[in-house]
Amino acid sequence: MSIKIKTTDKLKEMMMVYYLTAKNARHNNGKIAWITSGGPVELALAFGVTPIYPENHGAMVGATKMGGQLCAVAEGLGYSPDLCSYFRIDVGQAETHLGPIAGLPEPDVLICANNICKTVIKWYEIQARRYNVPLIMIDHPFMEHEIEEPAVKYVAAQLRDMAATLETVTGVKLDQDKLYQILMLSRDAIKLWERALETLRSKPTPMSSIDSFFHMAPIVTLRGEQRTVDYYQALVTELEERKAQGIAAVEGERHRLLFDNIPMWYATKFLYQTLAKHGAAVVTSTYTASWSMERDMTEGDPFEAMAWNYLAPYINRGFAKRLDILEGLIHKFECDGFLMHSARSCKAYSLGQYDLAEALTKRTGKQGVILEGDIADERAWSEGQAANRLEAYLEALDG
Amino acid sequence: MAEFEKLFALANAPYQRNDKRKFIAVFPMWFPYEILLAGGCRVAEWWGYDVPPTLADAHFPTYICTLVKSNFELLLSGRSEVDGAAFPIATCDSIQNSAGLFSHLFPGKFAAYFRMVQNPDSASAADYLRAEVKRLIAEVGAFIGRKIADAELRAAIKTANAFRQAARELLLTLKSGRTSLPAAQIYRALRGALTDVGPSTTKLLGDLTASLKVGPASGPRVMLVGMTAEPLDVLTAIEAAGAHIAGDDLGLGWRTMSVDAAESGDPAEALAQRLLHLPQCSSLHSQKQARGPYVVSRAKEVGANAVIFTRLKFCDPEAFDYPEIKCALDDAKIPNLLLERDLRDQAEGAVTTRVEAFLEQIG
Numbered sequence: 049m050s051i052k053i054k055t056t057d058k059l060k061e062m063m064m065v066y067y068l069t070a071k072n073a074r075h076n077n078g079k080i081a082w083i084t085s086g087g088p089v090e091l092a093l094a095f096g097v098t099p100i101y102p103e104n105h106g107a108m109v110g111a112t113k114m115g116g117q118l119c120a121v122a123e124g125l126g127y128s129p130d131l132c133s134y135f136r137i138d139v140g141q142a143e144t145h146l147g148p149i150a151g152l153p154e155p156d157v158l159i160c161a162n163n164i165c166k167t168v169i170k171w172y173e174i175q176a177r178r179y180n181v182p183l184i185m186i187d188h189p190f191m192e193h194e195i196e197e198p199a200v201k202y203v204a205a206q207l208r209d210m211a212a213t214l215e216t217v218t219g220v221k222l223d224q225d226k227l228y229q230i231l232m233l234s235r236d237a238i239k240l241w242e243r244a245l246e247t248l249r250s251k252p253t254p255m256s257s258i259d260s261f262f263h264m265a266p267i268v269t270l271r272g273e274q275r276t277v278d279y280y281q282a283l284v285t286e287l288e289e290r291k292a293q294g295i296a297a298v299e300g301e302r303h304r305l306l307f308d309n310i311p312m313w314y315a316t317k318f319l320y321q322t323l324a325k326h327g328a329a330v331v332t333s334t335y336t337a338s339w340s341m342e343r344d345m346t347e348g349d350p351f352e353a354m355a356w357n358y359l360a361p362y363i364n365r366g367f368a369k370r371l372d373i374l375e376g377l378i379h380k381f382e383c384d385g386f387l388m389h390s391a392r393s394c395k396a397y398s399l400g401q402y403d404l405a406e407a408l409t410k411r412t413g414k415q416g417v418i419l420e421g422d423i424a425d426e427r428a429w430s431e432g433q434a435a436n437r438l439e440a441y442l443e444a445l446d447g
Numbered sequence: 448m449a450e451f452e453k454l455f456a457l458a459n460a461p462y463q464r465n466d467k468r469k470f471i472a473v474f475p476m477w478f479p480y481e482i483l484l485a486g487g488c489r490v491a492e493w494w495g496y497d498v499p500p501t502l503a504d505a506h507f508p509t510y511i512c513t514l515v516k517s518n519f520e521l522l523l524s525g526r527s528e529v530d531g532a533a534f535p536i537a538t539c540d541s542i543q544n545s546a547g548l549f550s551h552l553f554p555g556k557f558a559a560y561f562r563m564v565q566n567p568d569s570a571s572a573a574d575y576l577r578a579e580v581k582r583l584i585a586e587v588g589a590f591i592g593r594k595i596a597d598a599e600l601r602a603a604i605k606t607a608n609a610f611r612q613a614a615r616e617l618l619l620t621l622k623s624g625r626t627s628l629p630a631a632q633i634y635r636a637l638r639g640a641l642t643d644v645g646p647s648t649t650k651l652l653g654d655l656t657a658s659l660k661v662g663p664a665s666g667p668r669v670m671l672v673g674m675t676a677e678p679l680d681v682l683t684a685i686e687a688a689g690a691h692i693a694g695d696d697l698g699l700g701w702r703t704m705s706v707d708a709a710e711s712g713d714p715a716e717a718l719a720q721r722l723l724h725l726p727q728c729s730s731l732h733s734q735k736q737a738r739g740p741y742v743v744s745r746a747k748e749v750g751a752n753a754v755i756f757t758r759l760k761f762c763d764p765e766a767f768d769y770p771e772i773k774c775a776l777d778d779a780k781i782p783n784l785l786l787e788r789d790l791r792d793q794a795e796g797a798v799t800t801r802v803e804a805f806l807e808q809i810g
Contacts, residue, residue: 130766202564
């Protein structure tokens with residue numbers, strides 16, 4: 049039995065406080081912005097809005113195995129069961145106010161960045177019409193290879209438009225000093241998150257990436273706030289201690305794996321336990337590494353720096369770049385293999401994985417396994433089938 | 448064989464090379480193929496084919512649409528003799544990711560991608576789109592080994608406009624009344640023409656339109672909505688049930704044929720402006736207009752009193768739009784039916800039964 053990460057209790061408390069505050073924002077005359085996970089939240093925070101992440105909520109619903117129920121509500125309204133389950137959950141919660149936190153507080157404005165997929169554009173358009181609120185769209189061109197200057201200029205211009213729209217929505221003028229402070233906090237939190245993930249290079253790893261799927265919640269939902277910096281400082285301290293003491297996330301770690309895609313939230317326990325039986329630990333993932341910062345947003349033009357960083361996520365990059373990133377992670381974290389989740393809901397993440405897997409094996413000599421499932425709709429998951437594939441793969445790794 | 452039957456032959460063998468031009472397979476939709484035409488390339492817009500995805504299945508998960516899969520099947524099978532492929536990556540996530548996958552699978556071939564703006568309401572969209580058009584002009588120039596001149600671009604715009612005009616005239620015959628050729632054949636001819644956009648197919652489309660006899664139509668007037676109406680047996684079923692196909696809001700149909708580019712002035716600007724003034728489409732985004740009211744107004748424009756959605760399985764853009772369009776149609780009291788199929792759908796019997804029942808209901 050592995051020793052629990054103590055900071056997890058803080059995480060639960062922090063997310064509870066976050067959602068409670070968000071739920072009461074209206075009563076305190078606050079404005080609520082729904083925002084995509086790749087959205088420029090720092091700019092929204094500068095206007096004092098409370099950001100809400102329907103994707104994070106979707107993950108929470110998925111983890112509590114309520115995804116199927118809420119998805120079915122959307123399907124009853126005519127939405128295809130083949131559409132993103134985060135989207136269907138969002139429609140379901142808006143209709144019924146069901147879910148682990150009894151639905152999300154209604155938005156005053158929606159902020160959509162399509163640097164994670166095209167689904168979010170349709171999703172936010174639909175919800176903007178439902179709630180009859182403004183939609184701020186930040187179009188991030190797909191970066192097939194390297195980040196291109198015209199795209200940076202285009203995104204930066206839209207961020208300036210966003211600031212103007214938020215001034216109208218909130219009645220607050222953009223305070224550059226406040227934005228700078230927020231960007232600094234965001235930068236610090238991201239750096240700490242990167243440091244936390246770096247500790248997983250240790251052998252044995254002090255934390256599994258499956259745990260980090262949960263610990264990433266604040267970096268997704270609360271970057272730009274002091275409490276997030278404090279949280280990640282605590283996490284880094286604990287992980288460093290665990291590293292120094294040789295505390296393993298998976299006892300008897302023998303195999304180190306990379307995970308690609310958003311996890312199947314309803315089956316993370318299954319995944320952890322099945323892997324642990326074979327001494328396998330997930331030590332890195334493309335998903336948790338998506339919240340990183342290559343350009344310091346506190347230096348130079350903040351709009352251009354934000355634009356650059358928000359064009360950079362793994363999922364906004366083409367096949368060749370993804371392969372380079374995967375290979376880099378395999379080497380950096382000394383992985384013995386990889387596990388890919390082919391997620392029905394997420395074509396943007398999943399299309400190309402078969403060939404990525406093959407090419408990754410060719411480049412690194414490491415074998416992988418692909419499990420088909422879904423991110424939050426547990427009805428699309430067959431645990432028996434997944435167990436068979438995973439066990440066969442792990443036995444091969446065991447030799 | 449009538450001259451225009453060459454269009455059906457093209458539809459049946461979209462992959463066949465018939466001359467020395469560089470042959471580019473263009474994935475749908477909104478790729479500014481005028482640039483490829485200006486470079487002397489053969490433009491073949493591929494809307495998917497009824498081929499078993501035997502080889503493509505090894506590269507794509509089960510939940511990817513047959514349009515994308517069957518296009519790759521043609522490429523992988525070796526039947527195609529293309530020199531490259533073009534990807535308008537704003538269409539959907541599947542086509543977006545296909546661009547890089549194509550480069551990986553066919554490293555020696557030319558891969559062009561184009562990023563249509565997805566926030567056309569932004570003041571900065573026009574500048575970005577212009578830069579993107581210019582980037583593509585330069586890339587195609589590098590591919591053909593010489594700079595593409597403005598005069599060539601203008602000539603290509605004229606060619607594409609003439610092609611679209613001929614396609615519109617053909618499709619408009621459906622609005623006029625019952626055509627001597629079944630609607631399925633008209634859409635098949637258009638699919639064939641799209642495999643070689645240019646003067647020869649423009650002439651064939653014109654010949655086909657001229658040869659059609661248009662008589663009075665009886666029964667319900669149906670409009671088709673989706674990316675494509677294929678498999679076309681549904682059109683046969685609609686007509687066999689006594690209804691008339693009066694028009695469409697299809698990608699492989701009126702939607703992509705309805706807007707031309709300016710033939711004078713800066714050609715890059717003309718192409719960008721065309722793209723900024725496209726009709727409502729599930730793969731385009733604008734906060735100014737929802738697609739539901741647009742489809743209702745389009746139904747009124749073609750005089751349709753019923754709508755049939757011909758949705759491809761796993762087509763996210765159309766699937767997102769469906770419930771709101773349905774609501775708008777219901778509010779406008781326009782009966783509607785959703786058919787979700789894939790290009791290899793073998794269930795003609797079931798589709799025919801559903802279509803007959805729907806049309807009987809609306810009398």
